[in-house]
Amino acid sequence: xxxxxxxxxxxxxxxxxxxxxxxxxxxxxxxxxxxxxxxxxxxxxxxxxxxxxxxxxxxxxxxxxxxxxxxxxxxxxxxxxxxxxx
Amino acid sequence: xxxxxxxxxxxxxxxxxxxxxxxxxxxxxxxxxxxxxxxxxxxxxxxxxxxxxxxxxxxxxxxxxxxxxxxxxxxxxxxxxxxxxxxxxxxxxxxxxxxxxxxxxxxxxxxxxxxxxxxxxxxxxxxxxxxxxxxxxxxxxxxxxxxxxxxxxxxxxxxxxxxxxxxxxxxxxxxxxxxxxxxxxxxxxxxxxxxxxxxxxxxxxxxxxxxxxxxxxxxxxxxxxxxxxxxxxxxxx
Amino acid sequence: xxxxxxxxxxxxxxxxxxxxxxxxxxxxxxxxxxxxxxxxxxxxxxxxxxxxxxxxxxxxxxxxxxxxxxxxxxxxxxxxxxxxxxxxxxxxxxxxxxxxxxxxxxxxxxx
Numbered sequence: 326x327x328x329x330x331x332x333x334x335x336x337x338x339x340x341x342x343x344x345x346x347x348x349x350x351x352x353x354x355x356x357x358x359x360x361x362x363x364x365x366x367x368x369x370x371x372x373x374x375x376x377x378x379x380x381x382x383x384x385x386x387x388x389x390x391x392x393x394x395x396x397x398x399x400x401x402x403x404x405x406x407x408x409x410x411x
Numbered sequence: 412x413x414x415x416x417x418x419x420x421x422x423x424x425x426x427x428x429x430x431x432x433x434x435x436x437x438x439x440x441x442x443x444x445x446x447x448x449x450x451x452x453x454x455x456x457x458x459x460x461x462x463x464x465x466x467x468x469x470x471x472x473x474x475x476x477x478x479x480x481x482x483x484x485x486x487x488x489x490x491x492x493x494x495x496x497x498x499x500x501x502x503x504x505x506x507x508x509x510x511x512x513x514x515x516x517x518x519x520x521x522x523x524x525x526x527x528x529x530x531x532x533x534x535x536x537x538x539x540x541x542x543x544x545x546x547x548x549x550x551x552x553x554x555x556x557x558x559x560x561x562x563x564x565x566x567x568x569x570x571x572x573x574x575x576x577x578x579x580x581x582x583x584x585x586x587x588x589x590x591x592x593x594x595x596x597x598x599x600x601x602x603x604x605x606x607x608x609x610x611x612x613x614x615x616x617x618x619x620x621x622x623x624x625x626x627x628x629x630x631x632x633x634x635x636x637x638x639x640x641x642x643x644x645x646x647x648x
Numbered sequence: 649x650x651x652x653x654x655x656x657x658x659x660x661x662x663x664x665x666x667x668x669x670x671x672x673x674x675x676x677x678x679x680x681x682x683x684x685x686x687x688x689x690x691x692x693x694x695x696x697x698x699x700x701x702x703x704x705x706x707x708x709x710x711x712x713x714x715x716x717x718x719x720x721x722x723x724x725x726x727x728x729x730x731x732x733x734x735x736x737x738x739x740x741x742x743x744x745x746x747x748x749x750x751x752x753x754x755x756x757x758x759x
Contacts, residue, residue: 334654337688341658341681345665350673357677364684371695373718374535374702375463376687376725378527382543383729387630388680390550391729394637395736396673399743417668425660432652446714454703462701462715467722478723485730489737535702539726626726633733637740 330370336363350396358389457598459532459612467537468618472596475618476585479578479625486574486629493636504557513555520548528623532612538622545627550634558638567635570628577625584614584621651692658685672739672749676732683728690717 340363344356361384368377449466457465467475504510528541549570552561588597604611658681665678694717701715739749746754 331650334650338654338657341661344677344681345661345669345674350671353674353677357680360681360684364688367688368691371691372698372700372713373691373694373721374700375461375537375540376691376718376721378535378540379543379722379725380687382540382547383725386547387543387550387634388729388732390634391637391733391736392673394634395740398637398740399673399749414668417664421660421664421667425656428659429652429656432656446716449715450701450710450712460703462703462712463718463722466715466719471719474723478726481727482730485734488734492737492741535700537722539722630729637733637737 326370330367333363333367333370337367354389354392354396357392358385361385361388454606457612457615458603458606459615460607461532461534461537464531464537464615464619465612468531468615468622469598469613472585472618475622476581476596479581479622482626482629483574483578486632489633490636493639504560505555509555513551517548517551520544520551524548524623524627528619529616530609531619532615533607533609538619539626541619542623542626543630545623546630546634549631553635553638558635561635565631567632570632570635573624574628574632577621577623577628580621581618581625584618651689655685655689658682658688670751672742672751673736676735676739679735680728680732683724687721687724690721694718 337360340356340360344353344360347353347356361380364384365377365381368374368380449462449470453462453465454460457469459465459469524541524544526541527536527544528538531537531541549561549565552564584599585596587599589595591599598613601614602610602612602616606612662678662680662682662685665681666675669675669678694714696713698711698713701712701718703710703712742754743749746756748754
């Protein structure tokens with residue numbers, strides 16, 4: 326159990342570093358979603374199930390959806406001819 | 412050049428912060444009186460097995476009212492800024508397989524959220540978690556079926572009525588506490604059953620329902636306002 | 649002790665992103681990383697090695713974890729999501745009025 330916890334904390338630091346390192350914004354948002362999932366597992370190992378439920382619903386579901394809908398409106402450059410996008 | 416100065420200063424700040432954190436006492440926070448009182452007499456006074464829900468909705472219910480106010484302020488600010496001069500995007504949704512699969516899955520997601528909201532005092536869950544899952548259903552409708560479908564099923568007027576209904580239910584329980592008991596948001600002894608069964612724990616289930624409706628409708632309004640795009644360039648000076 | 653090291657590293661990473669990066673969406677991501685670091689550290693303080701704070705029948709032993717920090721962090725998570733949504737709305741509106749989300753190329757700010 327201790328080894329899993331140390332491995333997950335190493336993943337936490339690695340994912341946060343990757344989110345900062347890239348310049349394109351879409352990749353950073355995906356790494357933020359992965360950071361939220363690793364954080365949920367760490368909350369469960371530290372015996373806090375209510376907080377883990379809240380983090381997995383809000384961090385992985387709602388935060389990522391709001392980021393994606395915001396970045397689809399501020400992206401500059403090419404205009405897409407696709408009809409289905411939100 | 413500026414990056415390296417900032418990096419050096421931040422490393423210095425990090426070392427300073429780490430040395431100051433080691434001055435905290437070695438034993439954890441449980442040996443003070445407040446947590447011991449909540450653990451020892453939480454079930455007798457409130458009737459709920461879940462101690463976190465008992466703290467959030469009975470002992471410190473006023474802080475949950477403050478959090479509802481923050482969500483309300485954020486929703487009002489977002490709706491005011493993204494004004495209605497834009498035309499709604501009517502996307503055609505995704506392919507047929509995704510529509511059919513999610514059409515079968517959505518009632519179970521709804522059932523799960525109602526389960527989390529009503530069993531808040533017996534198992535991990537509560538009003539906040541169930542409410543956000545309700546907002547996820549509205550997001551699924553927007554993405555998979557197109558925003559016209561979502562506007563027909565839950566129009567913005569319905570979502571506004573749900574949100575204000577949830578907030579007024581919360582405040583109604585508080586005012587009833589003033590009339591019948593001693594203070595604002597006191598326990599009304601409404602559902603007095605055996606602790607451990609579904610119908611128990613005073614007015615915690617009612618407050619859970621109110622908070623769940625408010626949070627869910629508020630976050631659904633936020634997502635619906637943020638996906639409207641402008642057709643053509645109409646910039647207002 | 650290892651929780652202190654992880655908290656300091658994550659916090660400094662987030663602070664570096666807010667101070668140095670030029671794109672405004674990167675600053676919001678850095679703010680989220682700082683909030684996640686603080687929540688993780690406070691939950692690690694409430695873990696004293698006992699069971700989860702949900703009693704099952706009337707236990708006489710009553711050796712459970714501390715429930716007070718978990719209630720505070722639950723409120724904090726929801727507030728963080730609301731603040732992020734509001735900040736992104738302001739960024740969308742600034743893109744319409746200023747022309748770019750890069751801090752160096754916004755038109756209309758005085759030199």
